[in-house]
Amino acid sequence: xxxxxxxxxxxxxxxxxxxxxxxxxxxxxxxxxxxxxxxxxxxxxxxxxxxxxxxxxxxxxxxxxxxxxxxxxxxxxxxxxxxxxxxxxxxxxxxxxxxxxxxxxxxxxxxxxxxxxxxxxxxxxxxxxxxxxxxxxxxxxxxxxxxxxxxxxxxxxxxxxxxxxxxx
Numbered sequence: 001x002x003x004x005x006x007x008x009x010x011x012x013x014x015x016x017x018x019x020x021x022x023x024x025x026x027x028x029x030x031x032x033x034x035x036x037x038x039x040x041x042x043x044x045x046x047x048x049x050x051x052x053x054x055x056x057x058x059x060x061x062x063x064x065x066x067x068x069x070x071x072x073x074x075x076x077x078x079x080x081x082x083x084x085x086x087x088x089x090x091x092x093x094x095x096x097x098x099x100x101x102x103x104x105x106x107x108x109x110x111x112x113x114x115x116x117x118x119x120x121x122x123x124x125x126x127x128x129x130x131x132x133x134x135x136x137x138x139x140x141x142x143x144x145x146x147x148x149x150x151x152x153x154x155x156x157x158x159x160x161x162x163x164x165x166x167x168x
Contacts, residue, residue: 012068014027014043016047017044021067023065023067024064025064025065026045026063026065027042027044027045027062027063028044028048028060028061029041029042029060029063030042030048030060031057045062083105083108084109086164087105087106087141090102090105100159103145103146104148104157104160106143108160113135115132115133115134116133118131118133118140119131120145123144127144129142129144129145
């Protein structure tokens, strides 16, 4: 008796005639025992009814083939436009208290492939000025890299999350 079975999705082509299923086609799904495993066969109802076999199915059922939906666009954890709008707003405020948040937003947008770093210059008094260019508009952003330490990063991330929550 077959003991091994892993979850297997329905096939997208008939296992007998090899023709792809169309949406809402009548189909038959069959499990049959093979040495130490079960095999699944999905086929058109007409093919199943007209196919001579020298084996008895372990289980068989009729159903309707539902075509898989088209792949959905990958959901973004943070909408780029909201992060971009927040970055633009905070840069125009020129609030030194928001420097860390501005930098984290710029890095987020760079990783999201919206901004491209074009240059980096050391700044007198510490930090690095990073020059970013917006891929679509060509706008340039000059952002101070405050060289955040890992132990302060969580606090800045929480500020960004809170601000983005208000920006949506």
